[in-house]
Amino acid sequence: MTLSRTPLLFAGGLLLLALGLWRVDASPARLLDGLGKLGWLVTLMWPPSPGGALRDLLEALAETVAMAFLGTLLAALVALPLCFLGAGNVIASTLLRFTVRRSYDGLRAVDSLVWALIFVSAVGMGPFAGILALALPDIGLLAKIFSEAIESADRRQVEGVRASGGSRLHAIRYGLVPQAAPVMLSQLLYTFESNTRSATILGVVGAGGIGLALGDRIRLNNWDEVAFIVLLILVTVAIIDWGSRRLRLRLIRA
Amino acid sequence: MALATADWAARSRARSLRALAGTLVFLAAIAVAGQVGQVDFGRLLAGLPMAADYIGRTLPVLRAETLGADIAEWFWGFDLWVGLLLDTILIGYTGTVLGGAAGLLLSFPAATTLAPRWAVELSRRVLEFARTVPTLVFALIFVYAFGLGPLAGVLAIALHSMGALGKLFAEVHENADLRTVDAVRATGGSWTQAMRYGVLPQSVPGVLSFGLLRFEINVREASVLGLVGAGGIGEELYLSVRQFEYPDISAILLLILATVMLIDQICTWLRHRILGVEALRVA
Numbered sequence: 001m002t003l004s005r006t007p008l009l010f011a012g013g014l015l016l017l018a019l020g021l022w023r024v025d026a027s028p029a030r031l032l033d034g035l036g037k038l039g040w041l042v043t044l045m046w047p048p049s050p051g052g053a054l055r056d057l058l059e060a061l062a063e064t065v066a067m068a069f070l071g072t073l074l075a076a077l078v079a080l081p082l083c084f085l086g087a088g089n090v091i092a093s094t095l096l097r098f099t100v101r102r103s104y105d106g107l108r109a110v111d112s113l114v115w116a117l118i119f120v121s122a123v124g125m126g127p128f129a130g131i132l133a134l135a136l137p138d139i140g141l142l143a144k145i146f147s148e149a150i151e152s153a154d155r156r157q158v159e160g161v162r163a164s165g166g167s168r169l170h171a172i173r174y175g176l177v178p179q180a181a182p183v184m185l186s187q188l189l190y191t192f193e194s195n196t197r198s199a200t201i202l203g204v205v206g207a208g209g210i211g212l213a214l215g216d217r218i219r220l221n222n223w224d225e226v227a228f229i230v231l232l233i234l235v236t237v238a239i240i241d242w243g244s245r246r247l248r249l250r251l252i253r254a
Numbered sequence: 255m256a257l258a259t260a261d262w263a264a265r266s267r268a269r270s271l272r273a274l275a276g277t278l279v280f281l282a283a284i285a286v287a288g289q290v291g292q293v294d295f296g297r298l299l300a301g302l303p304m305a306a307d308y309i310g311r312t313l314p315v316l317r318a319e320t321l322g323a324d325i326a327e328w329f330w331g332f333d334l335w336v337g338l339l340l341d342t343i344l345i346g347y348t349g350t351v352l353g354g355a356a357g358l359l360l361s362f363p364a365a366t367t368l369a370p371r372w373a374v375e376l377s378r379r380v381l382e383f384a385r386t387v388p389t390l391v392f393a394l395i396f397v398y399a400f401g402l403g404p405l406a407g408v409l410a411i412a413l414h415s416m417g418a419l420g421k422l423f424a425e426v427h428e429n430a431d432l433r434t435v436d437a438v439r440a441t442g443g444s445w446t447q448a449m450r451y452g453v454l455p456q457s458v459p460g461v462l463s464f465g466l467l468r469f470e471i472n473v474r475e476a477s478v479l480g481l482v483g484a485g486g487i488g489e490e491l492y493l494s495v496r497q498f499e500y501p502d503i504s505a506i507l508l509l510i511l512a513t514v515m516l517i518d519q520i521c522t523w524l525r526h527r528i529l530g531v532e533a534l535r536v537a
Binding site for chain 2: 013016017019020021023024025026030031033034035037038041059062063065066069070073105106109110111113114117118119121122123124128132197198200201204205214215218226230233234237238
């Protein structure tokens with residue numbers, strides 16, 4: 001049965017691909033024309049140059065990282081109390097837990113750039129809108145992962161605290177948190193890495209950081225500066241990834 | 255015994271010192287970030303009611319007696335938006351398939367167990383570059399080269415997906431059993447044939463599973479590409495935000511949300527089926 005269906009699925013997939021290519025008007029002539037233009041852009045990008053604004057760019061880069069850091073922190077502060085609502089061994093009601101988890105998913109379904117666009121419109125341009133836009137989808141993600149970390153914790157330690165006369169709060173603090181904390185912290189570092197990547201582009205819609213400079217340079221056709229900014233972003237992301245990986249390894253070993 | 259106790263005390267002192275140092279570094283980082291990010295507490299407090307007010311305005315007026323008509327008015331552009339969402343899904347799909355195909359081609363030379371060192375290094379660098387540059391940056395550049403419209407979006411998604419998927423596919427290939435590769439080579443097959451008949455059949459479930467995961471992400475990404483003019487529902491959302499059509503914003507957001515969740519559900523179901531089939535084959 002699987003055998004006869006596989007070619008059918010394959011053909012369906014190809015058909016959908018053809019439909020997609022037709023819908024986006026990917027004619028060979030247009031592709032060739034675009035590739036030619038792209039090649040020309042790449043020659044314009046060389047050599048990358050800061051355009052005399054190195055200091056401003058570095059400041060914008062620092063702002064990007066700061067946005068990612070504060071966004072992660074804000075998300076963690078909000079997600080921490082929320083995650084207990086989503087964990088099966090803290091809240092027993094299945095219906096409540098299901099509703100809570102669905103709303104976490106909902107926050108994640110919308111990209112941070114969309115939130116940035118909305119928050120820029122709501123609170124004005126600048127890094128503050130970016131921080132809010134980064135934090136909102138992460139609240140959903142972190143709350144969900146924190147809940148899972150808590151659920152996978154060993155029951156016996158919690159029961160041990162309860163049996164020796166601890167309150168419910170004591171059981172959470174001394175039974176659950178020590179087991180879940182390393183998982184949570186390493187997830188936080190992952191989120192910080194991913195937020196650094198997201199934060200680099202939020203400026204395109206006015207939410208602060210290096211993206212603002214990038215969008216400007218593209219609009220002004222300063223392609224050598226575009227190349228410089230992209231390289232700057234790549235280096236920053238690589239450094240953050242490296243540092244965060246080292247920290248994570250230490251956390252796991254500790 | 256006394257030595258052990260002293261040793262323990264010293265260690266616990268060192269540990270609390272480290273914790274203290276960690277906390278201090280963390281607090282300093284918050285202070286520096288707050289400074290650089292231009293966050294002051296007063297503005298934060300002033301901003302929160304503004305954000306809440308904005309969200310309040312996007313909520314439609316729904317009255318119990320005219321509920322149907324109110325909802326119809328809220329979703330006045332339903333047909334248009336659903337059409338754009340289908341476009342968005344198609345952009346995500348086309349980008350994923352193209353990027354997945356390119357990633358698959360590059361994943362064989364990027365697998366350390368299958369290719370010589372120089373090929374591994376070269377293809378890994380290419381993949382790394384493709385996945386580190388954000389999709390939106392590619393989209394901005396491609397909109398300039400290929401013109402406004404969904405083609406730029408598809409290519410941007412394809413290029414980024416190539417980088418992300420190529421790395422994951424290479425890791426799947428590295429887990430493949432090498433005896434089938436030796437068998438193909440021993441019967442006189444070329445390297446390409448060894449990859450096609452020796453490795454690919456083993457990697458198919460992993461490749462499909464990662465491809466589906468990427469498709470979920472790409473539908474989400476395709477929904478924002480419209481902000482820079484690269485097609486899909488994002489353009490309409492951008493317009494409604496810029497023109498302060500508040501109820502439209504919430505209507506479109508809800509539709510994006512429903513679409514993304516639906517795609518996630520379908521992909522999860524498909525992934526379980528693929529992995530289930532695999533489990534049956536192994537058993």
